[in-house]
Amino acid sequence: MLDGVRLDAVRGFVFDVDGTLLHRGPDGRGRPQPGAVDVLEAIRASGRRLVLFTNASHVPSAAIARGLREDGLPVSGEELLTPVDSATAFLRRYHADRPALLFASGSVREHMAQAGIRIAEGEEAGVVFVAHLEEVEMGELERAARAVTRGAPLFTGSYVRGYAGANGIIYSRGAMITAAIAKVTGARPRVLGKPSRAAVTELGARLGVPTREVAVIGDDLGMDIALGRMGGCRTVLVRSGISGAIDLETVPERRRPDAVIDGVADLLERL
Numbered sequence: 085m086l087d088g089v090r091l092d093a094v095r096g097f098v099f100d101v102d103g104t105l106l107h108r109g110p111d112g113r114g115r116p117q118p119g120a121v122d123v124l125e126a127i128r129a130s131g132r133r134l135v136l137f138t139n140a141s142h143v144p145s146a147a148i149a150r151g152l153r154e155d156g157l158p159v160s161g162e163e164l165l166t167p168v169d170s171a172t173a174f175l176r177r178y179h180a181d182r183p184a185l186l187f188a189s190g191s192v193r194e195h196m197a198q199a200g201i202r203i204a205e206g207e208e209a210g211v212v213f214v215a216h217l218e219e220v221e222m223g224e225l226e227r228a229a230r231a232v233t234r235g236a237p238l239f240t241g242s243y244v245r246g247y248a249g250a251n252g253i254i255y256s257r258g259a260m261i262t263a264a265i266a267k268v269t270g271a272r273p274r275v276l277g278k279p280s281r282a283a284v285t286e287l288g289a290r291l292g293v294p295t296r297e298v299a300v301i302g303d304d305l306g307m308d309i310a311l312g313r314m315g316g317c318r319t320v321l322v323r324s325g326i327s328g329a330i331d332l333e334t335v336p337e338r339r340r341p342d343a344v345i346d347g348v349a350d351l352l353e354r355l
């Protein structure tokens with residue numbers, strides 16, 4: 085059912101990755117979904133732009149794009165967005181004068197520093213941003229909590245409890261870190277990845293077209309469709325992933341997608 089959306093009038097496309105363009109096996113490697121590669125190529129051939137927006141934040145987007153290419157999904161670093169990208173742009177725009185205390189891997193810290201983010205040392209943090217971190221020190225959590233109590237805003241890439249793994253839910257370490265800081269400070273964390281205003285701004289900037297002329301295609305109602313609705317985009321829910329079995333009749337109208345398809349291959353004839 086694609087009747088609700090005229091994709092030929094769309095000037096930019098945003099795709100979710102996991103559950104939409106590919107599924108991951110127990111080895112963590114992605115297997116592109118039927119039609120996924122063809123859809124990306126057809127959009128490029130039509131002269132329109134696309135980005136893949138994943139909420140992964142363990143490494144910079146260039147490294148994620150490299151992994152996807154190895155898995156058979158041809159995508160460039162410029163075509164990939166993560167919360168690290170939207171957070172970096174947001175912090176530079178609104179908090180450039182404030183040193184940031186980061187909960188992030190070494191490669192993400194390095195990437196953000198190179199992109200102009202001032203990293204906090206000692207007790208001087210003016211903002212706290214949580215991406216993904218394998219191990220966390222209690223002293224570092226406490227330092228963040230003290231900064232937040234002093235007035236530093238608490239930002240996070242994503243605040244969902246986890247994501248779908250091959251053997252059930254994989255709890256989000258970023259969410260656990262964010263929740264710990266939020267609990268002791270009473271602060272309400274603000275998300276900068278999907279779905280958020282910061283993410284909408286970043287995808288519009290990357291595509292170079294107004295977000296009203298963008299289509300967001302994803303498998304997660306609360307993440308991808310919510311992102312698209314926030315930006316006034318066309319929204320297409322793909323039944324191949326996490327929200328596959330959801331009964332849309334039970335979903336409030338303002339949260340529903342414009343169209344529903346079984347898999348990304350269904351887009352091909354409508355591009």
Ligand SMILES: [Mg+2]
Pocket residue numbers: 100101102103104302303304325326
């Ligand atoms: Mg997904």
